[in-house]
Amino acid sequence: MSSWTFFVLAFSSLAAAASGAWTFEDAQAVVAAKGGKVDAYKFSPTKPIKEAISLGPKEILKVSLTIKEDSKVGRPHQAFLLVQEPESKVEAFFPLTVKELSGKGKVDLSHKDLPAFLLTAPSLSLSLVLGSFGESAASVVTIGNVEPSLDPTAKALLEKQKQKDIGGETVIYKAKDEIRHIFRADPQSPPKIITLVFLLSVLAGLGGLFVVWFPILGGNLSHLPRALKAAPVSHPLFFASLLSLEAIFFMYYTQWNLFQTLAGMAAIGPVALFSGSRALREVRVRREKGER
Template sequence: MRSIISADMSLKTFFVLSLSTLAAATGTWTFEDGKATISGKGVAEGSRSFSATKPIVESLTLAPRETLKLTFSLKEDSKAARPHQAFLLVSEEASGLETFYPLTIKGESGKAKVELTHKDLPAHLLASPKLSLSIALGSFGSTPGSILPIGNLIPALDAAALGLLEKQKLKDLGEGAIVYKAKKEISHIFRADPQNPPKIITLVFLASVIASLVGLFVVWFPILGANFSHLPKALGAAPVSHPLFFASLVTLEGIFFLYYTQWNLFQTLGASLIVAPIALFSGSRALREVRARRERGQR
């Protein structure tokens, strides 16, 4: 999107400063065989000739549905050449506002053209009574840049074009409306933390677990033949494995209790990864000792 350059640092000033040289000039950038053609629906196509030394005297009038086409041959001194920078400069002298359009150049022949319509002009230039047209040329080397006037342009606006222009001006600069204002407050709603089940459900399950443990001990002694008299033998054969295995099981139950009351999943997994290998290693040694006693007929 083309932007309008302010009058304090105009394109003309920037162009001349950037392309001027301290060396003695050996030539100049110019053009010849200039033609300006305005075409459009219901408009008879006609062209006006101009050159670098003879700009168009009468102002060109450009209607909303018309196209201004400019063609010319670019030269460096007297030879056809392709400059590094070539623009059509459109400006309003009263306000100092200006904008530019790059020329389309055909190879190294210097044949150049540019087309201009109402849609190409910024709103505040389109509303101007008269615009100045110039060709800005420049390139590397000792040849200085040139800004050559070619004539004036009058944008003709009908009622429909005027309405669209006013809407575009309001959109561009926010005239008559507040551009900067406070936005609505953004309310972030985060998912609520997971809640524990009701206490009654917790108590029911706790009672069922305790009842299962009591039932296990009841069955273990009279039916399965639990014998505490073998405890000294078990601790004597595996003094580390049995206590460590029992302690690891109690620790795992404590970890699950903490997870239920206050820990999160990551804390629970971290602690379990530490205790679980201990329980696995000590449990395998403890069960190996129990199997050895049973193989000897001790129950």
């Protein structure tokens, strides 16, 4: 179903209880060239133009009329000239310029306005589409036919352009091939044996650190009560934040994604920074006093 059909149906539903309709009067179509008026055709909503209008490359089709809402002049929300190729139903729209007070509307049509797939057609139907908000019903009125006249050279060039636009197919609109999206597989964890090797290496390093801490590095647990008394919040909080960071890394390795991990780091990081600075400040005070 074409777009203008949807347009008409939309306004028809709004005008179910309409007492009037959009129409026009004093309508004429004039084919003009640089030398002046060539031909003039009168038409009305009930009497379209009988003979086909010939439109040459250097000519302009000028359509003018007075738009009325029921019996009063008006300016509709939509007013345009519909040009359609009857066989394929390919169409194009050309809006009318309408004056608000007088309701006089006009539109010009020439070869340069028509796309190649319409300009190469033997005959085109012309219709006026009028409609607006409110109770008045919309209208689609056929006013006549136009036959674009082309010289053989120009017609051959337009046929090539037409085939290029539609891909050389006899069917202009058709379904395209199905697009199948292939997403990259989720990253996999390394083999368990490698994970266990690195885990044992880390545990062995920590164990070795605790072994050499007391006899070589001068570890002294006797200062623990004094440290906790001087900074009762900073030391436990700093130690807990370090364990929390390790727990976050473990969750990232086993279950969490990157966004969850970053959220956890953003919550624990400032706590570790604040409590760690206070805890290390207390340690520095004891070191300055020569206590280890």
